[in-house]
Amino acid sequence: MQKLKNYVCGSWIEGEGIQGTLLNPATGEELAHVSTAGIDFEAALSFAREHGGPALRAMTFAERGALLKSMASVIHEHREELIAIGVKNAGNTRGDAKFDIDGSFGTLARYASIGKKLGDTRFWLDGEAQDMGQSSRMQGRHVFVPRKGVAVLINAYNFPAWGMMEKAACAILAGVPVLAKPATLTCMMAERIVEIIIEAGIMPKGTFSLISGSAGDLLDHLGFQDCVAFTGSAQTGSMMRSHPRVLAKGVRIGVEADSLNCAILGADVDVDSETYDLFVRDVVTDITQKAGQKCTAIRRVLVPKEKLANLKERLASELSRIKMGVPDTEGVRMGPLSGPKQLLEAREKLDQLLTCTERVIGDPDDFVALGDPEKVGAFMPSIVLEAKDADAADKVHKIEVFGPVTTLIPFDGSAKEAARIAGLGEGGLVATFYSDDRAFAAELIEEIGPFQGRLVWGSKRSAGAAPSPGTVFPDFIHGGPGRAGDGEELGGMRGVAFYCQRLAIQGYGPLIDRVFKV
Numbered sequence: 001m002q003k004l005k006n007y008v009c010g011s012w013i014e015g016e017g018i019q020g021t022l023l024n025p026a027t028g029e030e031l032a033h034v035s036t037a038g039i040d041f042e043a044a045l046s047f048a049r050e051h052g053g054p055a056l057r058a059m060t061f062a063e064r065g066a067l068l069k070s071m072a073s074v075i076h077e078h079r080e081e082l083i084a085i086g087v088k089n090a091g092n093t094r095g096d097a098k099f100d101i102d103g104s105f106g107t108l109a110r111y112a113s114i115g116k117k118l119g120d121t122r123f124w125l126d127g128e129a130q131d132m133g134q135s136s137r138m139q140g141r142h143v144f145v146p147r148k149g150v151a152v153l154i155n156a157y158n159f160p161a162w163g164m165m166e167k168a169a170c171a172i173l174a175g176v177p178v179l180a181k182p183a184t185l186t187c188m189m190a191e192r193i194v195e196i197i198i199e200a201g202i203m204p205k206g207t208f209s210l211i212s213g214s215a216g217d218l219l220d221h222l223g224f225q226d227c228v229a230f231t232g233s234a235q236t237g238s239m240m241r242s243h244p245r246v247l248a249k250g251v252r253i254g255v256e257a258d259s260l261n262c263a264i265l266g267a268d269v270d271v272d273s274e275t276y277d278l279f280v281r282d283v284v285t286d287i288t289q290k291a292g293q294k295c296t297a298i299r300r301v302l303v304p305k306e307k308l309a310n311l312k313e314r315l316a317s318e319l320s321r322i323k324m325g326v327p328d329t330e331g332v333r334m335g336p337l338s339g340p341k342q343l344l345e346a347r348e349k350l351d352q353l354l355t356c357t358e359r360v361i362g363d364p365d366d367f368v369a370l371g372d373p374e375k376v377g378a379f380m381p382s383i384v385l386e387a388k389d390a391d392a393a394d395k396v397h398k399i400e401v402f403g404p405v406t407t408l409i410p411f412d413g414s415a416k417e418a419a420r421i422a423g424l425g426e427g428g429l430v431a432t433f434y435s436d437d438r439a440f441a442a443e444l445i446e447e448i449g450p451f452q453g454r455l456v457w458g459s460k461r462s463a464g465a466a467p468s469p470g471t472v473f474p475d476f477i478h479g480g481p482g483r484a485g486d487g488e489e490l491g492g493m494r495g496v497a498f499y500c501q502r503l504a505i506q507g508y509g510p511l512i513d514r515v516f517k518v
Contacts, residue, residue: 052177052206065115146175149225255485266435267413325370427482453480
């Protein structure tokens with residue numbers, strides 16, 4: 001059986017023994033073993049700092065962007081091979097695997113273009129120079145410089161390709177070497193991508209490292225110049241923030257956590273309109289895409305009371321057309337959860353939600369998974385719950401079922417009430433509202449804005465071209481307040497800033513300008 005390797009200190013290393021086994025979540029087949037036992041994590045970080053850091057900092061933004069462009073190209077060249085890995089190890093349908101892989105090289109390509117635009121400079125100026133006092137000879141300005149540490153990227157199991165590369169693109173463009181730690185559960189994809197990049201000879205030694213298995217005592221060796229970018233549960237993110245080494249050294253840490261994202265239907269939307277069709281399409285997509293295993297998935301659906309009955313009928317009809325089963329089985333459009341443990345956790349949290357909601361669509365104990373007659377796969381059918389009262393169903397705003405589950409919540413149709421209910425989730429990555437009423441939209445944006453990292457407005461104007469609200473774009477921030485982690489990934493250069501030090505330089509203006517090639 002294949003044993004995945006780790007890439008540290010410029011070499012591929014197998015860990016000692018077996019610490020974990022990767023499975024095909026649709027069939028239960030064992031695919032690979034992993035281990036990091038015996039790896040010196042302190043040495044791995046030191047190698048990246050001493051070799052990878054200087055190599056990247058010596059490059060201009062344009063040269064770093066060229067690295068990203070080459071990475072995007074080789075991932076694209078191996079697209080079909082990587083899709084097959086996603087189907088096998090992550091239980092993805094072909095469409096879901098493409099969503100992950102295309103997002104990875106698309107993000108790299110976008111940051112490559114940003115690097116090209118920044119051009120022949122190694123520093124990023126933040127604003128204009130300002131005079132100090134009465135003389136224009138003395139000036140001050142802000143500049144971003146790369147930190148002299150390592151970007152430790154800890155990624156979730158649901159997006160092994162995209163999740164890794166959206167962080168790596170920002171760090172490498174900033175001039176900071178990367179040590180990626182994908183979730184072990186689905187790390188076959190990440191390991192193969194790094195192997196492809198290393199084989200292509202794209203990255204200088206020490207600029208890209210990979211840990212396929214357990215992180216061991218990695219965090220114990222972080223320094224004050226290192227950065228940690230984490231994607232995962234709010235609970236794990238909180239534990240990482242309070243790690244003794246992180247606190248003692250003031251390690252910079254960014255968290256992108258789970259959130260109870262919502263979709264809001266405006267009272268003005270007619271059930272026979274394009275806007276309503278867009279609303280239904282997006283809810284169905286977010287229930288079923290990646291089997292609901294997306295941090296941006298719609299978990300709460302706020303619908304005016306008078307439209308609730310129609311929505312239940314539409315969702316039941318649309319969801320019945322989406323067949324679940326082993327991904328390579330003909331007709332299947334939704335695969336399993338990523339593993340038996342994930343299924344068990346989803347079932348347990350569903351049971352908790354059912355103490356304050358009613359199940360209106362789907363049955364976790366009565367379903368058909370095509371290609372799995374023995375019922376060995378980690379399958380969960382699409383399930384829609386209904387909360388009779390937003391405040392009485394308190395668990396709906398606290399517990400996330402990381403699977404194909406969403407809850408309908410009736411409300412009075414007002415923008416203020418919609419924002420209040422959304423705020424019960426204490427911070428979200430994205431909220432989407434559907435309305436053609438500009439007054440409603442203006443009020444909702446103002447009321448709900450502080451609770452969200454991103455807000456998507458669906459209307460008849462965008463119905464023909466709007467992507468799913470769960471789609472993350474490199475030019476716009478991916479993060480959110482409170483429960484969502486309070487981080488800001490991507491967002492163009494905003495994501496790059498996380499890996500840099502903002503420095504105020506004060507002195508003789510013309511000399512400063514010459515140093516920074518103004």
